[in-house]
Amino acid sequence: MAYRIPRGTQDILPGDSEKWQFIEQRIDDICSRFNYSEIRTPIFEQTELFARGVGDSTDIVQKEMYTFEDKGGRQLTLRPENTASIVRSYVENKMYGWAGQPVKLYYTGPMFRYERPQSGRMRQFVQFGVEAIGSADPAIDAEVIGLAMQFYEEMNLKGLKLVVNSLGDKESRKAHREALVSHFEPRIGEFCSDCQERLHTNPLRILDCKKDKDHPLMVDAPSILEHLNEESSSYFDQVKTMLDEMGIPYEVDANLVRGLDYYTHTAFEIMIEGEGFGAITTLMGGGRYNGLIGDIGGPDTPGIGFALSIERLLMALDTQNVELPAEKNLDCYIVALGEEAKKRSVSLVHELRRAGIKADKDYMDRKTKAQFKAADRTNSTFTVVIGDDELEAEAVNIKNMETGAQEEVPLSAFITTMQKRTRRKAQ
Structure with missing residues (x-):
């Protein structure tokens, strides 16, 4: 089903x-x-x-x-x-x-x-x-x-x-109600069944009827303003x-x-x-x-x-073609190259999130090229690359996706650097 x-x-x-x-x-x-x-x-x-x-x-x-x-x-x-x-x-x-x-x-x-x-x-x-x-x-x-x-x-x-x-x-509404009943009652049979039911229960609602809005009696119906x-x-x-x-x-x-x-x-x-x-x-x-x-x-x-x-x-x-902000951009997407880098990326993305940074990583075991494409789809401001060479050097490579500028940053300074770049504060 x-x-x-x-x-x-x-x-x-x-x-x-x-x-x-x-x-x-x-x-x-x-x-x-x-x-x-x-x-x-x-x-x-x-x-x-x-x-x-x-x-x-x-x-x-x-x-x-x-x-x-x-x-x-x-x-x-x-x-x-x-x-x-x-x-x-x-x-x-x-x-x-x-x-x-x-x-x-x-x-x-x-x-x-x-x-x-x-x-x-x-x-x-x-x-x-x-x-x-x-x-x-x-x-x-x-x-x-x-x-x-x-x-x-x-x-x-x-x-x-x-x-x-x-x-x-209440006093004004009562006077208006009585005037509406007197106005519509002689020809109420020409109106829809809903209006006929409303005549003595709530005649004001007849004025709001969509079916009978063009009926001649609607034009000169008693106005509430005349009975205030x-x-x-x-x-x-x-x-x-x-x-x-x-x-x-x-x-x-x-x-x-x-x-x-x-x-x-x-x-x-x-x-x-x-x-x-x-x-x-x-x-x-x-x-x-x-x-x-x-x-x-x-x-x-x-x-x-x-x-x-x-x-x-x-x-x-x-x-009116008014555009509302609908994109959910990331601050940082981590691209991990190699098994050891994938393990390290788990803790890095967690640390970024704890620091108030919107971050994500690959969870589909994608190849390197596919990971970069995934980063592009998230409209991430920064892409961070970590592989065997970076792990050996205890560093990461940060790329600004808007300007194309790249820099290598020590892992020990990675979180604080990203906070400065994104102006985020720890949660």
Whole structure:
């Protein structure tokens, strides 16, 4: 039987894994500058956490979750998103009592959704996201948006467009919900079955329907901005003012909704414009979720965050021909000539690695010419030759592969010489 990878998943092989590592290093760097700390949550949680946190009426909960029963009869789900998990951890670990508020967290890890696989959309995919919990200041909204924009800009992507909207508070959402029901109900039979089900459970999601996006009722559907109360309108104005102060351009889109039930007030997406990216132009999305912490048993605490797909980022980089460092170069490759030299090379390569130097040697019993070819394939900066003559002289021959310069160095000074040449420090 030939085993194949499950549909909607991928192997990230050497040559590509270095690109992922580079992106992850960029994530760690920018989050450090913004004073966000890493959090790591379990890959599976109680199913009820997502049903309650994400929302029973969402496609994620109704159609896309990987749910199973463990040997104890508990219903568990592979996480389809991470905000609910982080909020669970926030409540369980009483982070609301920590001295440093707001609690500013970031994560990178796999999520799972049973969707039809397509370009930029996998069943197992990796998200980078941030959550800032504990502050109702519009400035933290602007900070979170600014972090996302700066990350994409530092990845050298062009044609970025920030779209923002307000979903209002509970009072505003209720008024908007009633207006949507009145608007769509007389002709709801003309819409898809999903929209018909959502009419009285979550009519806001009708605005995000891909099947009925061209229906005439979509054009003049009631806008949330028309139903914002004074408090919600003022909050949105302050967020926009903060973005103006930061010099971040944006567009207001009254039809922007997010696919999760927990969002309130600020909602935003970053899109990419330009040819070659296909139908999926949205790179990431996020928003404020002031009621979520209370909904899953914690104190009434405001929060805001975003999540972005690493796969979709890589696709955008590829479309714009942005090259990422993917080569894994060695500092030193040892070519051993003769049986005694092969034995000596084992200890030499070990000493090099202990000294902080990226080193390797031949393990395939190759001939001399083949060993030099292997060294070339590793893009090694230096090739070190040791044979019978070198062993007798207690020396090695070091060749700089960039300049072609060669020098003979005593074995007693070999490690320190390589540290100086490569500027490495002992581990």
